[in-house]
Amino acid sequence: SREWHLTARPVGWPTPEDFALVEAEVPRPGEGQVLVRNKYVSVDPYMRGRMSAAKSYAAPYELGEAMQGGAVGEVVASRAEGIEAGDHVLHFLGWREYAVVDAKQAVKVDPEAAPLSAYLGVLGMTGLTAYAGLLRVASFKEGDSVFVSGAAGAVGSQVGQIARLKGASRVIGSAGSDEKVKLLVEEYGFDAAFNYKNGPVGEQLREAAPDGVDVYFDNVGGDHLEAAIGRLNRDGRIAVCGMISVYNNTEAAPGPKNLARLIQTRGRIQGFLVGDHYDLQPQFVQEVGGWVRSGELKYSETVVEGVENNLEAFFGVLRGDNVGKMIVKL
Numbered sequence: 001s002r003e004w005h006l007t008a009r010p011v012g013w014p015t016p017e018d019f020a021l022v023e024a025e026v027p028r029p030g031e032g033q034v035l036v037r038n039k040y041v042s043v044d045p046y047m048r049g050r051m052s053a054a055k056s057y058a059a060p061y062e063l064g065e066a067m068q069g070g071a072v073g074e075v076v077a078s079r080a081e082g083i084e085a086g087d088h089v090l091h092f093l094g095w096r097e098y099a100v101v102d103a104k105q106a107v108k109v110d111p112e113a114a115p116l117s118a119y120l121g122v123l124g125m126t127g128l129t130a131y132a133g134l135l136r137v138a139s140f141k142e143g144d145s146v147f148v149s150g151a152a153g154a155v156g157s158q159v160g161q162i163a164r165l166k167g168a169s170r171v172i173g174s175a176g177s178d179e180k181v182k183l184l185v186e187e188y189g190f191d192a193a194f195n196y197k198n199g200p201v202g203e204q205l206r207e208a209a210p211d212g213v214d215v216y217f218d219n220v221g222g223d224h225l226e227a228a229i230g231r232l233n234r235d236g237r238i239a240v241c242g243m244i245s246v247y248n249n250t251e252a253a254p255g256p257k258n259l260a261r262l263i264q265t266r267g268r269i270q271g272f273l274v275g276d277h278y279d280l281q282p283q284f285v286q287e288v289g290g291w292v293r294s295g296e297l298k299y300s301e302t303v304v305e306g307v308e309n310n311l312e313a314f315f316g317v318l319r320g321d322n323v324g325k326m327i328v329k330l
């Protein structure tokens with residue numbers, strides 16, 4: 001069984017030299033555990049944080065040990081009650097072909113109800129992030145105009161569509177290529193979108209949001225955050241989900257220069273972690289699952305094949321190679 005190890009802590013952009021694909025024996029499950037053959041493995045921007053030693057909400061990856069992350073696989077042997085060989089489970093021991101998982105850390109998923117990869121994306125962690133961040137953290141209400149960055153990614157593409165389906169007055173997105181911008185408007189039903197690489201974000205946002213922004217869902221930080229504060233309407237809300245533009249910085253990025261605008265607008269900036277919002281999971285799966293089935297909410301996945309390409313897939317997320325959720329298929 002092959003598994004990825006972190007061998008050195010990256011400084012700045014991670015490089016292949018910081019990782020190793022290691023051959024390990026297929027482990028045996030102990031009492032209360034199951035052996036899982038991973039079928040779909042998630043790569044996510046937050047994993048960059050776990051490669052650093054700095055304390056954060058998720059523990060740093062240990063050097064010389066298998067890395068972790070969301071995964072869905074088939075149980076091939078079980079010593080746990082309630083889970084049988086042949087069942088499929090969602091768990092957190094990705095970045096490897098086989099995993100021994102404590103049954104308590106595994107959630108059974110139904111391959112008949114949705115494609116297995118969906119449990120990592122549209123109906124999984126990134127989907128719930130979009131749902132909770134928009135509806136609860138940003139207190140979205142009908143008639144709001146919503147701006148989301150990283151809009152062609154897993155979280156962002158869902159934020160924009162949930163906003164549209166819940167009656168936003170205008171949905172605006174930004175992404176890093178003209179093809180992604182086209183997809184946002186033509187497939188996902190955004191009212192306006194722009195390529196942040198084509199010009200200053202502040203200017204492009206002013207054009208795309210002539211009546212300002214009530215909600216900004218931030219996946220990116222940096223210029224985007226400053227631009228959104230500059231366009232914020234009275235009682236505007238900013239949900240800080242991620243700041244991918246600074247994850248590989250070696251020095252602290254400068255903060256937005258226009259925070260005083262929050263006084264005039266009575267604006268609010270609120271960070272959040274999806275882990276605090278799992279109470280919304282049943283409601284989220286019911287509502288978003290319904291929209292997926294009816295075709296009202298579309299989703300994309302970028303699928304990379306083979307455990308040997310797991311690392312390259314992760315680099316791809318940082319570079320923006322993906323449309324929708326980046327998934328590794330084993």
Ligand code: NDP
Pocket residue numbers: 044045046125126129150151152153154155156174175176177180219220240241242243244245246272273274275317318319320321322323324325326
């Ligand atoms: P995405 O599918 O959105 O992939 C990341 C995307 O970020 C890339 O496709 C790329 O698209 C974009 N990107 C990369 N560098 C930059 C940059 N310098 N400026 C602007 N965009 C950039 O990932 P996710 O949907 O999984 O995650 C989106 C965000 O949400 C991340 O910041 C992540 O950390 C955060 N997150 C937070 C959670 C929480 O609990 N708070 C939970 C899950 C995710 P492009 O081509 O457009 O540049």
